[in-house]
Amino acid sequence: MPELRVGAHRLTVAPSCNLLDALLAGGVAVPYSCRAGSCHACLVRCLQGEPLDAKPGALDDARREQGWRLACQCRIVDDLQVEVFDPLRDGRPARIHSCDWLSPSVLRLRLIPQDALRYRAGQHLVLWTEAGVARPYSLASLPGEDPWLEFHLDCRQSGAFSDAARAMRPGDSLRLGELRGGALHYDPDWQARPLWLLGAGTGLAPLYGILREALRQEHQGPIRVIHLAHAAAEHYLADSLAALAAGYPQLRVELTSAAQLPAALAELRLVSRKTLALLCGHPHSVETFARRLYLAGIPRNQVFADLFLPHA
Structure with missing residues (x-):
């Protein structure tokens, strides 16, 4: 043995x-x-x-x-x-710059790492509390533009990290663990192609970073953002997305609920076989998005998805 x-x-x-x-x-x-x-x-x-x-x-x-x-x-x-x-030995030190409630259940956490962190829009990072509680979260910030690392924490349900996050304050210390690149990213070669970004809940976080990266790189094709939330108050980036849409005529933003989602997805019409789709959120929501995109005619190899898995 x-x-x-x-x-x-x-x-x-x-x-x-x-x-x-x-x-x-x-x-x-x-x-x-x-x-x-x-x-x-x-x-x-x-x-x-x-x-x-x-x-x-x-x-x-x-x-x-x-x-x-x-x-x-x-x-x-x-x-x-x-x-x-061991986060104290192996993790990167960071301090909390700010923590703000963007909606009744979404906490925006902005961190300043002790040493500069090289990352790209769409990646995720393991965050560690001083007590040794760890959880991976997607980055919503834009490298090279935002001075902090930004995360959107779904605190609707109780969890070891989200419970600790409710008590966090500016100046508190955290540790950064493994930086990972998921399926979500922005490729400069996509500039002329239609881009659909579909996020459920805080699955919008990495898509927000990718959207801003696409706009920074002067994306020319039409961009469509669909955010699914369980309540109207949980469209936590509605104002930020509306401000971007006002400045970029190629950007269309749609906010939907679970009850409205079937009708919203039924309206999706493929105008180009070159359309790319990036999906993020709970597995059930991502599966619903992916099924409709397949029926709409988007090839599977043009659909990129990250799943926000519930704690095992």
């Missing part, structure tokens, strides 16, 4: 058991969220031994060479010694 060592813990585990499950069962506090290898909250570093990694491409070569692995994607096949990601 393989032995798993982490700090003072020595655990005898079943062969081929999942590393994250073994750590949690042994009383080792490891944050996790998606269990799909996307959020990167469950980073561990291998000190001795090597697990069987189901997603070796989920981390870049530099991280892998340093021994980092995603616990949720690894199985223990032999004796293994690991250390859990």
